[in-house]
Amino acid sequence: MFDVQQIRKDFPMLNGKTMHDQPLIYFDNGATTLKPQVVINKVCDYLTNYSGNAHRGDYDLSHEVDVQYEEARCLVAKFIHASRKEEIVFTSGSTDSLNMIAYGYGKTHLSAGDEILITVAEHASNTLPWFDIAREVGAVVNYIELDAQGRLTLENVKKAVTDQTKIIAIAEVTNVLGFQAPMKEICAYAHERDIIVVADGAQSVPHQVTDVTDTDVDFLAFSGHKMCGPTGVGVLYGKYNLLCETKPTRLGGGSNSRYNSCGVVTLKNPPYKFEAGTPNIEGVVGLGAAVSYLMEVGMDNIHAYEKELRDYCIEKMKALDNIEIYNETSHGAIAFNIKGVFSQDGASLFNTYGIAVRAGQHCAKILDEFLDVSSTLRVSFYFYNTKEEIDKFIEVCKKGDDFLDAFFG
Ligand code: PMP
Numbered sequence: 203m204f205d206v207q208q209i210r211k212d213f214p215m216l217n218g219k220t221m222h223d224q225p226l227i228y229f230d231n232g233a234t235t236l237k238p239q240v241v242i243n244k245v246c247d248y249l250t251n252y253s254g255n256a257h258r259g260d261y262d263l264s265h266e267v268d269v270q271y272e273e274a275r276c277l278v279a280k281f282i283h284a285s286r287k288e289e290i291v292f293t294s295g296s297t298d299s300l301n302m303i304a305y306g307y308g309k310t311h312l313s314a315g316d317e318i319l320i321t322v323a324e325h326a327s328n329t330l331p332w333f334d335i336a337r338e339v340g341a342v343v344n345y346i347e348l349d350a351q352g353r354l355t356l357e358n359v360k361k362a363v364t365d366q367t368k369i370i371a372i373a374e375v376t377n378v379l380g381f382q383a384p385m386k387e388i389c390a391y392a393h394e395r396d397i398i399v400v401a402d403g404a405q406s407v408p409h410q411v412t413d414v415t416d417t418d419v420d421f422l423a424f425s426g427h428k429m430c431g432p433t434g435v436g437v438l439y440g441k442y443n444l445l446c447e448t449k450p451t452r453l454g455g456g457s458n459s460r461y462n463s464c465g466v467v468t469l470k471n472p473p474y475k476f477e478a479g480t481p482n483i484e485g486v487v488g489l490g491a492a493v494s495y496l497m498e499v500g501m502d503n504i505h506a507y508e509k510e511l512r513d514y515c516i517e518k519m520k521a522l523d524n525i526e527i528y529n530e531t532s533h534g535a536i537a538f539n540i541k542g543v544f545s546q547d548g549a550s551l552f553n554t555y556g557i558a559v560r561a562g563q564h565c566a567k568i569l570d571e572f573l574d575v576s577s578t579l580r581v582s583f584y585f586y587n588t589k590e591e592i593d594k595f596i597e598v599c600k601k602g603d604d605f606l607d608a609f610f611g
């Protein structure tokens with residue numbers, strides 16, 4: 203049984219934290235999520251009790267670090283149904299992972315005239331590296347058209363793919379419109395044509411069951427901090443054979459098994475060849491604890507409950523004349539504006555009632571050309587949010603008109 207009140211007890215920031223002298227209502231989970239006590243404890247435990255380095259020492263303390271670090275890798279592999287733990291590379295987050303794919307795989311596998319397909323709904327982290335690589339190797343970035351609502355469909359993927367397409371890089375769930383891509387179907391279609399599929403999972407992995415074996419995606423990037431884990435840690439998943447073909451973008455201690463003064467270097471096998479330097483150990487063990495916690499709550503439960511929250515909120519927002527919603531039918535974040543109110547002013551209004559919402563372009567700057575608005579407000583729920591919080595949010599939405607009166611009345 204999913205008991206949100208019980209779950210809320212796990213999150214210190216939901217028990218007493220205020221903003222603007224009001225109990226915090228945190229609706230900016232697309233940006234980052236709150237942390238449960240088990241994650242905080244795990245990080246503190248490392249820092250307090252066994253803060254040695256990983257993969258370097260021959261003494262018991264170092265061994266303890268290695269066990270915990272590799273245990274986290276196993277947990278993440280289990281969480282996304284990877285076939286082996288060596289397919290999990292720890293990175294600093296989705297941005298890092300996507301850059302590692304673009305520069306480590308894209309750069310060495312793309313040639314002049316090749317094509318990378320993305321959409322206008324991608325986050326900057328899944329756009330800018332591809333622009334740069336394309337420029338460098340003489341490839342082109344083209345766009346898969348979204349349907350009228352902003353959805354990525356298999357049909358449009360088929361229309362966009364050409365003989366030159368080598369990589370399709372798309373968000374599994376987009377961060378503003380929140381639509382789910384038909385990942386399994388896209389992968390099946392792409393693989394028939396030897397096209398590699400890169401999934402940006404920053405907004406999907408935290409909210410639903412992820413099964414890379416089922417979708418057959420080639421690479422997947424996601425961030426720990428958007429799924430109850432610490433900041434500064436994330437994951438690059440890659441099929442093992444593709445990771446073997448991917449060049450590390452950083453070299454240094456821990457990534458090589460041998461080198462000599464002539465510059466002959468033998469790199470370790472994945473994932474270690476990608477993890478040069480002292481890793482973010484507290485981040486990694488914290489992410490392991492986050493993943494355990496999420497599995498305990500159950501990703502199916504999380505997904506179903508968040509859908510319930512979204513449906514509830516959308517129904518209430520639709521009843522308000524002063525609210526414009528841009529993505530009524532999606533499953534993720536809700537992008538909207540208070541009519542006549544600049545989004546940043548809207549966010550300030552919510553702030554005065556203790557409600558954290560995001561305003562702006564949400565790092566998806568070319569999406570605004572599609573939406574035909576310069577910026578939006580965004581609420582994004584997580585499984586600790588409640589209908590009561592949504593009720594308070596709706597009351598503030600209604601005050602948007604008072605806000606206008608205050609300025610222009
Ligand atoms: N992709 C998407 C879809 C995102 O929402 C984000 C974070 N807003 C990122 C990538 C980048 O994640 P991070 O900042 O954790 O690297």
